[in-house]
Amino acid sequence: MSKANTANTARAATAQIIDGRMIAALVKSDVRLLIERFKLETGASPSLAMVLVGDDPASQSYVRMKERDCEQVGIIARDYRLPADTSQEHLNALIDELNADAGVSGILVQMPLPAGLDEEAVVERIDPAKDVDGFHPTNLGRLLRGQPGMRPCTPAGVMVLLDQYGIELEGKHAVVVGRSNIVGKPQAFLLLERNATVTICHSRTRDLPAVCRQADVLVAAVGRPQMIDASYIKPGATVIDVGINRTEDGTLVGDVDFESALSVAGAITPVPGGVGVMTRACLMRNTIDACVAQEAARKSARLMK
Numbered sequence: 001m002s003k004a005n006t007a008n009t010a011r012a013a014t015a016q017i018i019d020g021r022m023i024a025a026l027v028k029s030d031v032r033l034l035i036e037r038f039k040l041e042t043g044a045s046p047s048l049a050m051v052l053v054g055d056d057p058a059s060q061s062y063v064r065m066k067e068r069d070c071e072q073v074g075i076i077a078r079d080y081r082l083p084a085d086t087s088q089e090h091l092n093a094l095i096d097e098l099n100a101d102a103g104v105s106g107i108l109v110q111m112p113l114p115a116g117l118d119e120e121a122v123v124e125r126i127d128p129a130k131d132v133d134g135f136h137p138t139n140l141g142r143l144l145r146g147q148p149g150m151r152p153c154t155p156a157g158v159m160v161l162l163d164q165y166g167i168e169l170e171g172k173h174a175v176v177v178g179r180s181n182i183v184g185k186p187q188a189f190l191l192l193e194r195n196a197t198v199t200i201c202h203s204r205t206r207d208l209p210a211v212c213r214q215a216d217v218l219v220a221a222v223g224r225p226q227m228i229d230a231s232y233i234k235p236g237a238t239v240i241d242v243g244i245n246r247t248e249d250g251t252l253v254g255d256v257d258f259e260s261a262l263s264v265a266g267a268i269t270p271v272p273g274g275v276g277v278m279t280r281a282c283l284m285r286n287t288i289d290a291c292v293a294q295e296a297a298r299k300s301a302r303l304m305k
Helices: 020-042 057-073 088-100 119-125 137-144 153-164 184-193 208-212 258-262 275-304
Strands: 047-053 076-082 106-109 173-177 197-201 217-220 238-241
Touching: 020 057, 020 153, 020 275, 047 057, 047 088, 047 275, 057 076, 057 275, 076 088, 088 106, 088 119, 106 275, 137 184, 153 184, 153 238, 153 275, 173 184, 173 208, 184 197, 184 217, 197 208
Parallel strands: 047 076, 047 106, 173 197, 173 217, 217 238
Antiparallel strands: none
């Protein structure tokens, strides 16, 4: 993929908008080419098993979008819908079945799960080689140790955006607001891999705005609508808004007060149209990567017989 224009690092009247939709389209185009080549070489197709438990409208919407992404790039989407009263034993059995199925490249269990189901147990039950979300402790441990493995899709998508917009990270101060296992912590380690100096902030950080104002790159992943305003932002900083929040009138907003931040930041991601679409694009990339790795492992096993 060709790089987008380098972000303006000086104070600007209006920040450069980091176009997640454009970059996601480039990622999916690359994935589609990889899948076409894989099909020609092996005669097989990657597949993604998506498990949805219950009838949460937001989860249903997310699964539909992922199914559309699969269709666009050539991944076979396998849809598993389970009722809200599904037992832990039944869900575990399904995951075991998908783990054992050589025709399944990746497994995604849509979160959150209904009350009474153990989300951590579900994540840990998925084969790390098929963990295309990148949430399994094995894959997070590989990230911590700098080893190859599935990377969580949202932090990976953020890194692609920074790369495509030419945002320099080496020696820069990156501040991540949020410490979840899904975004905040893995995001910090991915930035650290690129030689940024990283600060992780959370609900008990003292004088949070002052800490954020030190950031050359500010990643907001706190889950509080429009919490980060201009007073948190260093002039010219790159602001990455991971938050997706719905207001009372149904409007989608991020963790950053976008209009306020525009006059201070050098570059900024919008919501929607920023990180969210990149998360799904990186899910597609993880699925073909998993498929290729599994095929290589099977080929190696055959040669050793």
